[in-house]
Amino acid sequence: MTGPVKITSKTEVEEFLSKYDDFLFDCDGVLWQGDVLLPKVKETLDLLRARGKRLIFVTNNSTKSRKAYTKKFFKLGIDVTAEEIFGSAYSAAVYLKKVVKFPADKKVLVLGESGIEEELANEGIQFVGGTDPTLRRDIEPEDYDKIGPDPSIGCVLSGLDLHLNYLKLSMALMNLQVPETLFLATNIDSTYPTHGKLFPGAGTMCAPLVLASKRQPISLGKPSKAMMDCVKAKFEFEPTRTCMVGDRLDTDIRFGQDGDLGTLLVLTGVNKESDILAENAEIVPMHYMTKLGDIFELLI
Amino acid sequence: MTGPVKITSKTEVEEFLSKYDDFLFDCDGVLWQGDVLLPKVKETLDLLRARGKRLIFVTNNSTKSRKAYTKKFFKLGIDVTAEEIFGSAYSAAVYLKKVVKFPADKKVLVLGESGIEEELANEGIQFVGGTDPTLRRDIEPEDYDKIGPDPSIGCVLSGLDLHLNYLKLSMALMNLQVPETLFLATNIDSTYPTHGKLFPGAGTMCAPLVLASKRQPISLGKPSKAMMDCVKAKFEFEPTRTCMVGDRLDTDIRFGQDGDLGTLLVLTGVNKESDILAENAEIVPMHYMTKLGDIFELLI
Known part of the structure; x- marks a missing residue:
């Protein structure tokens, strides 16, 4: 070189x-x-x-789908098609569909925003979590009994989730304690640079899960x-x-x-x-x- | 031995x-x-x-103060005084007061529950965060401009926070980017065993901060x-x-x-x-x- x-x-x-x-x-x-x-x-x-x-x-960036990400280009006056964009959410969806051949009857538990949901839906992959409003709440006493490994979940996929909470982390951890559950991350960037400052990056969303499950995710980002x-x-x-x-x-x-x-x-x-x-x-x-x-x- | x-x-x-x-x-x-x-x-x-x-x-356990923890003993029929209990929240408060001699004009940014707040208050240490209801919300666009290192904060103290969110993590990370800010954890247990299952432990609360700030907290727990x-x-x-x-x-x-x-x-x-x-x-x-x-x- x-x-x-x-x-x-x-x-x-x-x-x-x-x-x-x-x-x-x-x-x-x-x-x-x-x-x-x-x-x-x-x-x-x-x-x-x-x-x-x-x-x-x-x-x-996994918070936006490729299609949603084109708008950023248009706003700045750059012509682009969704097909020319390769985001980490799309990368994860392609990996599940083409590489893993994720079973059609299994679901992905998503820690993340709509970008991941849209790309999974495009590939015909079932998912739970994500932007589901019923999970954007505090953990309640009865949840400690209810939460456990869900046999319908075959993968935990973690990206930048601006609505991260203890309830979703607990659900993800329960499923990661099943060795067969895949553990993927759209990316593991430690920080998210914006507004001239460093905010917590997508890697910080799976850091609790890495520590508690003693497992490392496969990252689908750069x-x-x-x-x-x-x-x-x-x-x-x-x-x-x-x-x-x-x-x-x-x-x-x-x-x-x-x-x-x-x-x-x-x-x-x-x-x-x-x-x-x-x-x-x-x-x-x-x-x-x-x-x-x-x-x-x-x-x- | x-x-x-x-x-x-x-x-x-x-x-x-x-x-x-x-x-x-x-x-x-x-x-x-x-x-x-x-x-x-x-x-x-x-x-x-x-x-x-x-x-x-x-x-x-940092979620309860020593005084609150005596109730657990009483409920099970065991006599105990708060003075006989040594919890990690108290440990952190004592460490700040006696070992660090934390300045009276500085505040501790708390990621955690009322147990930490009560023990800090008992030692006369100022704090922000914790159970503050105004921080139990989503991050908003204007927060990205507003959030930054706060010169009045001299320490980030992390314990089990059942109300963890991206806003509080961001505030903590901003302050940890100032090398002078102390970084303490009540404990760094990876899991929290309860109801016969393993939930995310206090160590998972500071895991995102450890990753993003490249700093390790001083743990005040076993x-x-x-x-x-x-x-x-x-x-x-x-x-x-x-x-x-x-x-x-x-x-x-x-x-x-x-x-x-x-x-x-x-x-x-x-x-x-x-x-x-x-x-x-x-x-x-x-x-x-x-x-x-x-x-x-x-x-x-």
């Missing part, structure tokens, strides 16, 4: 683009920061499309191999002709590396130039540039 | 009792199972008192040294003349061993005889007996 090569000239952009047919993009910190589109992102994406490149947007397998199965790209673009070394760049893809780090998010030039840097991208919009700016 | 010695005769009971002046008791699995008093427990405790032994009841230091400071017993009685090797017996106390395992709770006689047994008590009530039954 060579690198990191900093891309700063027209020639370097042309050389970079000639290497890849398909591009996988992380979104937050690459395309936008929160609700603000980064400079020349739209122009760069249009340019890549005009040159016949295929664009795939990969996100660990940087897991399970997600990469699902992406590859869907888009059938040639890894050496595909580049993963992201702002985080430990998720995006590692995800690309583990999948034998090319990697491009942009410096508009979490990691800085000093992180990859440090002597003890563990994860180093093949290429990096100041911002994604440099592709457009350097070419014109 | 010798042991394990199984106590099965009157002579062995007399020899055992002659070694100790003070007895520390775990409660659930030793005195009672759930709401059922174990056989001859009352008679045994009366006998020990009649022989001039001092009794101290040590519990990791088997932590911090709790033992607090117990010793309060009761000023002679360790070699004191015996820790419990049903769990990894909490009770380890707690006694680490404090250089004598140890007695009773087989009415979590661990069985085979656990201590196994060749690879890591934690072995000095003494063990079938049930605590054997002390009374073997002597009469």
Whole structure:
């Protein structure tokens, strides 16, 4: 592996683009920061499309379905189809349907929001929990008798659940004490960066369950191999002709590396130039540039 | 260290009792199972008192204050005073007051129930969170702007919180990102055994915070040294003349061993005889007996 090569000239952009047919993009910190589109992102994406490149947007956000997530792009003026988006909720649904071949008569107990429910429903997978309003309440004395392993539940799937509570955690734990129950997580990000601050991430939803059940979930988000397998199965790209673009070394760049893809780090998010030039840097991208919009700016 | 010695005769009971002046008791699995008093427990405790032994009841339960916990004893017909009980909520309050000398102008952010609030109030320590009804709600869009580190908060104290939610976790995480904020847990039990099942324990409340903040709390419950230091400071017993009685090797017996106390395992709770006689047994008590009530039954 060579690198990191900093891309700063027209020639370097042309050389970079000639290497890849398909591009996988992380979104937050690459395309936008929160609700603000980064400079020349739209122009760069249009340019890549005009040159016949295929664009795939990969996100660990499980609270929105792919369809709901397109609205975020539209609001910022970017054209996209749901088919070009690969979210961790969709990843989990595909994993259950295609890899596990989850039984039609079993249900998934969801700790999470509507994004997971919509993707499971799209794949014809039965589920309970999720946004069910009857579970958005305190645990009551009679629940301690009632709650137990439910033989109809074959999987606990945990994502970011803004309505997490002790009742749902208890239900999930009971089912995880049955060794046959699958334990999946849409992703295990420890934090959720928003509003310039770090809030608890999806990984903190399953942390109580990991501790109490002594089990580890299979993660279907970056940087897991399970997600990469699902992406590859869907888009059938040639890894050496595909580049993963992201702002985080430990998720995006590692995800690309583990999948034998090319990697491009942009410096508009979490990691800085000093992180990859440090002597003890563990994860180093093949290429990096100041911002994604440099592709457009350097070419014109 | 010798042991394990199984106590099965009157002579062995007399020899055992002659070694100790003070007895520390775990409660659930030793005195009672759930709401059922174990056989001859009352008679045994009366006998020990009649022989001039001092009794101290040590519990990791943080949901009740010592005073509230006496009611559990009374309901089962056991005489006890709040001063004889040492709960993890009290342990945390004592630690803050005596060991840390927590500043009077700072507040503790509590993830937990009224037991913690009452013990903090008794020690004159200011707190927020806990059972505050205004925090028992979903996180709202405006909270993402509002929530942040609060300079008046000097400590996050986490116990079993049956009303845990994303809002409180977010507030705690913001304050834990300030390195000066103390991070305490009443205890870090992974599970909470009740109704013959394992529910999420107090340790699962701080698990999300441990993951997201990359910090470990100081635990004030068994088997932590911090709790033992607090117990010793309060009761000023002679360790070699004191015996820790419990049903769990990894909490009770380890707690006694680490404090250089004598140890007695009773087989009415979590661990069985085979656990201590196994060749690879890591934690072995000095003494063990079938049930605590054997002390009374073997002597009469």
